[in-house]
Amino acid sequence: MLEVGLTHFTVLSLIIFAIGIVGLAYNRKNIISILICLELVLLSCNLNFVAGSAFFKDVEGQIYTFFTLSIAAAEVAIGLALIVALFKQIGSINLDKIK
Numbered sequence: 001m002l003e004v005g006l007t008h009f010t011v012l013s014l015i016i017f018a019i020g021i022v023g024l025a026y027n028r029k030n031i032i033s034i035l036i037c038l039e040l041v042l043l044s045c046n047l048n049f050v051a052g053s054a055f056f057k058d059v060e061g062q063i064y065t066f067f068t069l070s071i072a073a074a075e076v077a078i079g080l081a082l083i084v085a086l087f088k089q090i091g092s093i094n095l096d097k098i099k
Contacts, residue, residue, distance in 0.1 A: 006051055009051035010051065016044040016047065017044035020041035020043075020044065029095050031095065032093065035075075046069065
C-alpha cells in the first residue's frame, strides 16, 4: 500500500510554487490574478511548514504557518482595498490602463 510521506508533500508544494511563479511571470495585466498567484506561492510555503511539522513531530512549523496566514490575510485585505480605490479612480483594474 502506498504511504504518503514528506516527499509527496514536498513535490506537491513544488508544483504549486511553480504554478504561482509562472503565473506571476506571465500574467502582468490583471491585478487580481497577480494576487492569486502570490497566494499560491504562500500556500506552497505553508504546505511545507505543516508537512515538516507533522514529519518531525514539532509544533514550530504550525506556528510559522499561522504567522504566514496572518500576513497573507493582511496582504489580501490591503491589496483588495487598493484595487477598489484604483477602480473608483480609473474605472479599470487592467494594468495597461493604469500605467
